Amino acid sequence: MAGINKVILVGNLGKDPELKYLEGNIARANFSIATSEFHKDKSGNKIEQTEWHNIVVWRSMAESAEKLLKKGTQIYLEGKLQTRQWIDKDGHKRNITEIVGESFLVLQRKDSNVPNPNINDDTSNVNFEDLGKKDNLPF
16 A cells, blocks of 8 residues: 655745756745644643744746745645755765645735735635545545
């Protein structure tokens, strides 16, 4: 049986995507997404816990990310976890776990006064259960 490696995030970009072209003119964009959860401590004070996620997207998706996404933009992202290793310039072994994005949807811009032709401005009607559904799932 094959495994499942699926990540779904709704969060805000921590920085503008950084677009680079690799050998063979292959586009790659990196950016980070913050997701936050809230809970109350024993005293009843509201505590926010933020997790940062490193995202990488490739090819035309990377070019679209560079055009559409800016720091503060809220997005829905689907992808998979990937860990890669390399040797840095000082000879130290390094590794990073990141999310390889497979699709994203802009939900809300930080400056909500700027209209986005790519989304419906009424983001309160987004049905998150339908966003991840695909007809070709094996289950």
